[in-house]
Amino acid sequence: NAGVTQTPKFRILKIGQSMTLQCTQDMNHNYMYWYRQDPGMGLKLIYYSVGAGITDKGEVPNGYNVSRSTTEDFPLRLELAAPSQTSVYFCASSLSAGQYGSSWYFGPGTRLTVT
Amino acid sequence: KQEVTQIPAALSVPEGENLVLNCSFTDSAIYNLQWFRQDPGKGLTSLLLIQSSQREQTSGRLNASLDKSSGRSTLYIAASQPGDSATYLCAVKRADRGSTLGRLYFGRGTQLTVWP
Numbered sequence A: 001n002a003g004v005t006q007t008p009k010f011r012i013l014k015i016g017q018s019m020t021l022q023c024t025q026d027m028n029h030n031y032m033y034w035y036r037q038d039p040g041m042g043l044k045l046i047y048y049s050v051g052a053g054i055t056d057k058g059e060v061p062n063g064y065n066v067s068r069s070t071t072e073d074f075p076l077r078l079e080l081a082a083p084s085q086t087s088v089y090f091c092a093s094s095l096s097a098g099q100y101g102s103s104w105y106f107g108p109g110t111r112l113t114v115t
Numbered sequence B: 001k002q003e004v005t006q007i008p009a010a011l012s013v014p015e016g017e018n019l020v021l022n023c024s025f026t027d028s029a030i031y032n033l034q035w036f037r038q039d040p041g042k043g044l045t046s047l048l049l050i051q052s053s054q055r056e057q058t059s060g061r062l063n064a065s066l067d068k069s070s071g072r073s074t075l076y077i078a079a080s081q082p083g084d085s086a087t088y089l090c091a092v093k094r095a096d097r098g099s100t101l102g103r104l105y106f107g108r109g110t111q112l113t114v115w116p
Helices: none
Strands: A004-007 A010-013 A019-025 A031-037 A043-051 A054-057 A064-066 A076-078 A087-094 A104-106 A110-114 B004-007 B010-014 B019-025 B032-038 B044-051 B056-059 B062-067 B072-077 B086-095 B102-106 B110-115
Touching: A004 A087, A019 A031, A019 A087, A019 A110, A043 A064, A043 B102, A104 B044, B004 B086, B010 B019, B019 B032, B019 B086, B019 B110, B032 B062, B032 B072, B044 B056, B044 B062, B044 B072, B072 B086
Parallel strands: A010 A110, B010 B110
Antiparallel strands: A004 A019, A019 A076, A031 A043, A031 A087, A043 A054, A064 A076, A087 A104, A087 A110, B004 B019, B019 B072, B032 B044, B032 B086, B056 B062, B062 B072, B086 B102, B086 B110
16 A cells, blocks of 8 residues: 655745645545644644545644545645745555544645745 | 643663653543654554553564553563664544544654764
8 A cells, every 4th residue: 555645846936826735545545634734733633524524624724625536536726826825745544543543644744935 | 632742752761771752632531642753754653552552562672552541552672772772653543523533633742863
């Protein structure tokens, strides 16, 4: 299994541009998540999905959108990029999310700079 | 709101030392707690997962304990090696009010350096 893969690894955007961060997992996990990690800070949840066609907001959703058309893919869309969105973005997946949950698996991250 | 704190923020030790990383959380109504390792410029790798009903988990030289009532967990690394150098993150999983869906709340991590 490749696990959780993310593309691109690095990206520089100009203010106001848009882009999509790709995330794919091959473990048949229903639950997928997008986190951002700012320097010296913990990870903050942006959006999550409990299955194809179902998504919901996390702690910091403003400026982002997601879709989940398949179990495998969970792209994150940035519209009108702002410097505050400079961060490292991690996609994660898990088999279950309830009380008796399993381990979470993270992708390698996308390092985004908005100038 | 769940707050997760990790102490110390950074730790530098010589090779061979046994060491303890600390994690505390404010709300004891958690599903489980997970320790991750993050290498520079890389993603997170899960090290140990402790369910709320468990007291500890072990994997090789790593041992993690959980005291849910006091809101604390420790990660014990025995006989540290330079290859252990990384940032160690603690995350607790709990459901938000009105939901059964658990989400992870992360600490800021402990940056560990083990020198030869």
